[in-house]
Amino acid sequence: MSTRFADDPSLLSASAAADLLQQRRLGAEELLRACLRRIAEREPEVMAWCSLDAESALAQARMLDSGPLRGPLHGLPLAVKDLFDTQDFVSSYGSPIYAQHRPVADAAAVALCREAGAIVLGKTVTTEFATFSPGPTRNPHNPAHTPGGSSSGSAAAIGAHMVPLALGTQTAASIIRPAAYCGVVGFKPSFGLIARAGIKSLSESLDTVGGFGRCVADVALLTSVMACAPAWRQLGVDRPPRIGLCRTPQWQAASDATRHAVESTAQRLRLAGAHVVDVTLPASFAALPEIHDQIMWADAYKALADERLRHPHQISENLQQRLAIGEKIDVVQNRYNRDRVAQARADLTQVFAECDLLLTPSTHSEAEVGLGQTGDPLFSRTWSALGLPSLHLPTGTGTRGLPLGVQLVGPLGSDAQTLAWCHWTERQLNLS
Amino acid sequence: MSTRFADDPSLLSASAAADLLQQRRLGAEELLRACLRRIAEREPEVMAWCSLDAESALAQARMLDSGPLRGPLHGLPLAVKDLFDTQDFVSSYGSPIYAQHRPVADAAAVALCREAGAIVLGKTVTTEFATFSPGPTRNPHNPAHTPGGSSSGSAAAIGAHMVPLALGTQTAASIIRPAAYCGVVGFKPSFGLIARAGIKSLSESLDTVGGFGRCVADVALLTSVMACAPAWRQLGVDRPPRIGLCRTPQWQAASDATRHAVESTAQRLRLAGAHVVDVTLPASFAALPEIHDQIMWADAYKALADERLRHPHQISENLQQRLAIGEKIDVVQNRYNRDRVAQARADLTQVFAECDLLLTPSTHSEAEVGLGQTGDPLFSRTWSALGLPSLHLPTGTGTRGLPLGVQLVGPLGSDAQTLAWCHWTERQLNLS
Numbered sequence: 126m127s128t129r130f131a132d133d134p135s136l137l138s139a140s141a142a143a144d145l146l147q148q149r150r151l152g153a154e155e156l157l158r159a160c161l162r163r164i165a166e167r168e169p170e171v172m173a174w175c176s177l178d179a180e181s182a183l184a185q186a187r188m189l190d191s192g193p194l195r196g197p198l199h200g201l202p203l204a205v206k207d208l209f210d211t212q213d214f215v216s217s218y219g220s221p222i223y224a225q226h227r228p229v230a231d232a233a234a235v236a237l238c239r240e241a242g243a244i245v246l247g248k249t250v251t252t253e254f255a256t257f258s259p260g261p262t263r264n265p266h267n268p269a270h271t272p273g274g275s276s277s278g279s280a281a282a283i284g285a286h287m288v289p290l291a292l293g294t295q296t297a298a299s300i301i302r303p304a305a306y307c308g309v310v311g312f313k314p315s316f317g318l319i320a321r322a323g324i325k326s327l328s329e330s331l332d333t334v335g336g337f338g339r340c341v342a343d344v345a346l347l348t349s350v351m352a353c354a355p356a357w358r359q360l361g362v363d364r365p366p367r368i369g370l371c372r373t374p375q376w377q378a379a380s381d382a383t384r385h386a387v388e389s390t391a392q393r394l395r396l397a398g399a400h401v402v403d404v405t406l407p408a409s410f411a412a413l414p415e416i417h418d419q420i421m422w423a424d425a426y427k428a429l430a431d432e433r434l435r436h437p438h439q440i441s442e443n444l445q446q447r448l449a450i451g452e453k454i455d456v457v458q459n460r461y462n463r464d465r466v467a468q469a470r471a472d473l474t475q476v477f478a479e480c481d482l483l484l485t486p487s488t489h490s491e492a493e494v495g496l497g498q499t500g501d502p503l504f505s506r507t508w509s510a511l512g513l514p515s516l517h518l519p520t521g522t523g524t525r526g527l528p529l530g531v532q533l534v535g536p537l538g539s540d541a542q543t544l545a546w547c548h549w550t551e552r553q554l555n556l557s
Numbered sequence: 558m559s560t561r562f563a564d565d566p567s568l569l570s571a572s573a574a575a576d577l578l579q580q581r582r583l584g585a586e587e588l589l590r591a592c593l594r595r596i597a598e599r600e601p602e603v604m605a606w607c608s609l610d611a612e613s614a615l616a617q618a619r620m621l622d623s624g625p626l627r628g629p630l631h632g633l634p635l636a637v638k639d640l641f642d643t644q645d646f647v648s649s650y651g652s653p654i655y656a657q658h659r660p661v662a663d664a665a666a667v668a669l670c671r672e673a674g675a676i677v678l679g680k681t682v683t684t685e686f687a688t689f690s691p692g693p694t695r696n697p698h699n700p701a702h703t704p705g706g707s708s709s710g711s712a713a714a715i716g717a718h719m720v721p722l723a724l725g726t727q728t729a730a731s732i733i734r735p736a737a738y739c740g741v742v743g744f745k746p747s748f749g750l751i752a753r754a755g756i757k758s759l760s761e762s763l764d765t766v767g768g769f770g771r772c773v774a775d776v777a778l779l780t781s782v783m784a785c786a787p788a789w790r791q792l793g794v795d796r797p798p799r800i801g802l803c804r805t806p807q808w809q810a811a812s813d814a815t816r817h818a819v820e821s822t823a824q825r826l827r828l829a830g831a832h833v834v835d836v837t838l839p840a841s842f843a844a845l846p847e848i849h850d851q852i853m854w855a856d857a858y859k860a861l862a863d864e865r866l867r868h869p870h871q872i873s874e875n876l877q878q879r880l881a882i883g884e885k886i887d888v889v890q891n892r893y894n895r896d897r898v899a900q901a902r903a904d905l906t907q908v909f910a911e912c913d914l915l916l917t918p919s920t921h922s923e924a925e926v927g928l929g930q931t932g933d934p935l936f937s938r939t940w941s942a943l944g945l946p947s948l949h950l951p952t953g954t955g956t957r958g959l960p961l962g963v964q965l966v967g968p969l970g971s972d973a974q975t976l977a978w979c980h981w982t983e984r985q986l987n988l989s
Contacts, residue, residue: 212863226661233758236862317895318888320859321761326665326754353859354888427752427785430668431644456750456786460970463749538892 135159139201139289140342140358146200153186153200157244160202160288167285170268172261173278175207176214177247185244195242197346197356204282204291207248208255208275209235210323218325219251219260219275222436232323234292234334234351241350246288249278252499254429255299255327258441259499265307266527270492273303274499276337280307283337284528290347291337296328296421297509298488298502300335301532304517306492306500308528311337312344313505314540316512319351328424330463331417331509341516341551345544357541360548368394368550369404369480371534374411375503380490382523387486390520390531390554394484397553402479406507407472409465414503416462417510419450423459426451466510473511473536482546483534487517491527508534514543518551567591571633571721572774572790578632585618585632589676592634592720599717602700604693605710607639608646609679617676627674629778629788636714636723639680640687640707641667642755650757651683651692651707654868664755666724666766666783673782678720681710684931686861687731687759690873691931697739698959702924705735706931708769712739715769716960722779723769728760728853729941730920730934732767733964736949738924738932740960743769744776745937746972748944751783760856762895763849763941772988773980776948780972789973792980800826800982801836801912803966806843807935812922814955819918822952822963822986826916829985834911838939839904841897846935848894849942851882855891858883898942905943905968914978915966919949923959940966946975950983 134142134156145151161179168174182202189200210216210228217223231239239245250260255275262277264270265285272281276293280303283291293300295313304311312335319334326332336347342360349357370391376384395401426433426448432440433448440448454462476483486504493500508515514537519530533550535543566574566588577583593611600606614634621632642648642660649655662668667677682692687707694709696702697717704713708725712735715723725732727745736743744767751766758764768779774792781789802823808816827833858865858880864872865880872880886894908915918936925932940947946969951962965982967975 212867223661229655229658231863231867233860233862236866237859240862240866317762320758320856320862322758322860323863326752329753330749352888353884424752427669428665428754430665430672430752431663431755434668434672435644435663452785456784456973463970538895541888 133159135163135286137289138339138343140340140346142289143197143201143346147194153189153244154183156200157182157186157202160246163285164287167265167287171263171265171281171285173249173282173285173287175217175248175250175278178214181213182244182246189242197241198238198350199242201243201290202246202288203238203243204247204249204279204288205235205245206276206279206293207251208294208325209292211235211245211248214248216248219253219255220439222432222439230323233320235323237351237353243290249282249291251275252277253441253444254325255294255296256444256447257499258443259496263496264492264527270494270527271306271496271499273306273492275299276303277499279337280304280309280311283307283309283339289338290343293335293337294324295333295335295509296331297417298505301487301505301515301517302500302502304337305487305528305530308519309337310340310344310519311335311517312348313515314348314352315514315538318540326428328421328428330420330424341544341548344516348540357544360545362545362549365398365400366481366546366549367400367402367479369402369476369483371404371406371483371485373406373485373507378489378503379486382529383486383488383490386520386529387484387531391484394550394553404476404480404483407469407475409469409472410507412465413469413510414506416465417506419454420459420462420510422447422451423454470511477536482543485532485534487530487532491523491525491529504532511537513537514540516547518547518556520554520556565591567595567718569721570771570775572772572778574721575629575633575778579626585621585676586615588632589614589618589634592678595717596719599697599719603695603697603713603717605681605714605717605719607649607680607682607710610646613645614676614678621674629673630670630782631674633675633722634678634720635670635675636679636681636711636720637667637677638708638711638725639683640726640757641724643667643677643680646680648680651685651687652871654864654871662755665752669783669785675722681714681723683707684709685873685876686757687726687728688876688879689931690875691928695928696924696959702926702959703738703928703931705738705924707731708735709931711769712736712741712743715739715741715771721770722775725767725769726756727765727767727941728763729849730937733919733937733947733949734932734934736769737919737960737962740951741769742772742776742951743767743949744780745947746780746784747946747970750972758860760853760860762852762856773948773976773983777976789976792977794977794981797830798913798978798981799832799834799911801834801908801915803836803838803915803917805838805917805939810921810935811918814961815918815920815922818952818961819916819963823916826982826985836908836912836915839901839907841901841904842939844897845901845942846938848897849938851886852891852894852942854879854883855886902943909968914975917964917966919962919964923955923957923961936964943969945969946972948979950979950988952986
């Protein structure tokens with residue numbers, strides 16, 4: 126263990142901690158106690174958790190320390206977004222309707238993490254059914270600002286060093302945006318890579334399981350476990366990537382600082398040996414943010430049918446309004462929308478013919494002030510609609526002193542390769 | 558009400574009963590009592606149900622009779638496959654692991670049927686997690702024969718006239734096969750048409766919600782409600798369809814009677830004015846049955862992670878073996894399989910350039926003797942892999958005196974039009 130972390134393992138990245146745990150140079154209980162100290166210190170301000178069971182986690186840690194190595198996540202404390210079912214915690218999905226709901230099974234992704242040796246420490250705050258009505262969580266870098274959503278608690282818990290790994294989901298921007306606001310690495314894998322069994326469904330066409338960590342290797346480790354793939358620990362590449370600088374049709378909506386972060390990152394990667402090209406998106410992409418929104422609410426209107434019918438008064442007015450939008454999108458319009466996404470997906474071949482990785486904004490700007498909203502998902506809608514693997518990489522701070530970074534997007538299904546290019550990028554920027 | 562049905566409304570099709578219910582010429586309670594009499598008579602032999610609440614259903618029927626019209630399914634008793642969550646019935650998914658499981662919410666499809674006025678009478682038997690280990694249900698036409706699976710109880714309940722409508726799901730052939738064996742109409746809509754929220758996940762890439770009735774209009778009515786579409790009651794067409802006679806590469810595996818049913822149906826439709834062409838499937842289709850099997854078990858291995866880990870001894874040996882197959886399919890193979898499906902899907906344009914509807918076998922043969930298995934899904938794997946809307950239409954009986962029919966398959970997303978072509982086909986064959 127490096128001297129720097131010797132006194133506080135909560136500062137270790139998940140991948141560094143995993144190495145030490147696998148070598149038995151760090152105990153699961155030792156790491157967990159460091160996390161619990163950090164939580165005791167920061168949670169009153171950050172409010173990342175909706176439930177937490179320190180005693181059960183400590184018992185699991187002691188069992189792991191005294192037993193054989195379980196798998197690549199052996200001994201790593203894990204925060205689970207409260208959109209995932211867990212058999213040992215109430216699972217509320219951010220809704221009062223489910224305030225007392227205790228599922229009988231773990232979501233598949235949670236079960237796979239446990240099988241790999243992770244310790245589920247508790248559940249983290251989600252917005253209402255992963256939509257736009259926020260929970261109590263505050264930005265760990267400034268409690269007057271939103272942490273983003275919908276995976277608010279998971280991103281904030283990583284940003285506050287409360288745990289090394291956290292699970293999230295993304296339908297619009299629910300991983301990328303809170304990762305950006307909280308200054309952590311967030312990865313939304315390719316649509317379909319990770320099973321969604323046991324996750325409260327919002328939009329079947331879009332919902333994607335992913336996670337948060339402190340560096341690219343962390344989210345690679347977590348993703349590989351949930352994808353039932355061999356641990357993606359070797360993220361080497363044999364050449365620098367071809368980077369597609371993609372300003373998107375929404376470029377003018379981004380703040381000066383955000384645009385500067387993207388462009389200066391491009392410049393630094395060029396100097397590091399990357400071939401950087403300007404990418405103009407095909408015309409079929411222009412309407413994707415609006416189409417994404419329509420697909421999402423049309424799906425949500427159906428998926429939340431039971432809640433609409435039996436508990437209408439426990440659904441927020443904000444969500445009621447969005448569901449009313451979804452109700453109006455008929456089968457014909459929905460099919461048209463899906464066909465347009467399919468068309469844009471076919472045009473991806475030309476986008477990725479000239480680059481390996483797109484470099485593009487994650488959000489408009491740093492986290493906005495106020496806790497009444499979680500920010501605009503605009504800059505992730507296109508990639509969520511297309512199902513592409515996308516990663517937020519923090520690069521510095523903005524004019525408000527809050528974290529800022531860039532979004533990196535790879536081809537559909539190329540998750541391991543995309544993470545390897547992201548890892549190269551992170552190294553060149555001296556971020557890990 | 559026609560004289561024929563005056564004494565026994567359980568013999569009415571759902572669409573005929575719906576018309577009478579909407580006109581208040583048939584009471585919901587009257588229809589329900591007829592169904593309950595039929596159940597009392599047939600259930601000891603057929604064993605279609607795993608739970609049933611006659612008192613609650615009667616109370617709902619009386620409320621519907623004394624209140625305003627609720628929607629297009631007003632007063633129709635509905636059987637729900639026990640793979641769907643229901644807040645008022647145990648939901649066991651065909652597994653002892655969930656023998657006592659009572660969900661807190663209805664599956665979205667169930668909630669939408671209730672909203673439209675359907676009365677959920679109870680849950681029907683499914684095989685274990687909708688796979689291949691059968692429940693107790695017997696074929697309503699001969700109790701020594703399998704009803705097919707996995708939607709065994711739903712198809713048998715319709716075949717025995719216990720209810721006018723039933724919900725099912727299909728991952729491989731779980732609607733088409735039991736519909737064929739039980740001699741009822743079964744419809745598997747396009748992949749993605751109906752929300753799967755609250756259904757036990759087996760394979761996210763394939764699981765599709767659908768249903769059973771006694772004629773095409775019945776499944777059109779049910780499907781439109783679950784798709785949040787205006788009721789598909791007008792199924793008129795302005796010309797006869799172009800029928801693609803599709804023997805498939807599996808033709809030699811079909812029995813003489815099955816091949817005769819398909820070919821004689823083609824001949825009858827030709828005489829009725831349909832343009833019938835022979836369709837040879839593109840080369841990309843040949844491997845789809847095998848690829849379908851691999852995708853299904855790779856998904857299932859992940860989706861059933863919690864059950865594998867916490868309840869391994871309550872999973873049947875048969876399913877354990879299939880999950881072991883899924884475990885061996887790695888991320889690269891899975892991506893290759895999905896790419897091959899995408900390629901075949903792109904080739905569908907050429908298939909449907911020359912026809913509106915494919916005419917193809919539903920199963921190898923009539924229901925096989927014995928209750929230890931549910932038959933081979935071979936003849937539906939291709940269409941399930943591609944996500945195409947497919948319907949089983951009974952056409953007569955085979956050499957064993959059990960029902961026989963044909964499968965009709967339409968283009969992706971053309972559910973309403975496909976049902977209209979199927980309705981034309983049914984009328985020409987004098988089946989309704």
